[in-house]
Amino acid sequence: MVQLLQAQAVTLRDLIDNFGLAEVQSRSFFAEWQQNLPELTEFEIQYLDKVKAGYLNLRDALPVLERPVQMVIVAPLLFLADFYLPPFQVKTERSIEISEQDEGIVIRGTLDIVILKNNFWLLIIESKRLSFSFSLEVGLAQLLSYMIASFQPERPSYGLLTNGGDFMFVKLIRGETWQYATSDQFATRNQTNSLYDAFRILKRIGQL
Secondary structure (H helix, E strand, O other): OOEEEEHHHOOHHHHHHHHOOEEOOOOOOOHHHOOOOOOOOHHHHHHHHHHHHHHHHHHOOOOEOHHHHHHHHHHHHHHHOOOOOOOEEEEEEEEEEEEEOOOOEEEEEEEEEEEEEOOEEEEEEEEOOEOOOOOHHHHHHHHHHHHHHHOOOOOOEEEEEEOOOEEEEEEEEEOOOEEEEEOOOEEOOOOOOOHHHHHHHHHHHHHO
16 A cells, blocks of 8 residues: 655655665765855845845744745845856746655655756755744755655755755765765854855855
């Protein structure tokens, strides 16, 4: 009998047991978020300061649903990174399904945002509601299930998980097993604007 799971209800344990997913702790596995990051221009710095101000204004109305987080924080970052221009394409609300026939497992869900580059799924973005109680760990399994579903052989897949207040990047590859690693988390409310760091990583992934 086939067991149907909704992506938002999937746990890391589900992915470990049914797909052999393993986390890699080596910093060299996901070096892209640490090395060769582009420098920010003065215009980008000023723009990101405005995005942070928008976040602080949004935070005062907690809890906030996913759509305002996308509009106020995610969409401006994608615009600034030129992800709305060729060779990139932005797709939203895209349905996915993955299955493990041996285990009789099917996972279904809907992606928030997909960034395509020359028909390659470069970056998958999962944005969550902004609330004091939400941790990015809650959405990590959901994002990874989407990344597994969209994976293209011989290329790493990248993901971004954010609730507006925090950002975390994910890298996934498939060798003999599925392997992933995460970046540090970057908090928007830090005194030093951590959107600078998140944006530099976003631009770096776009250059790959």
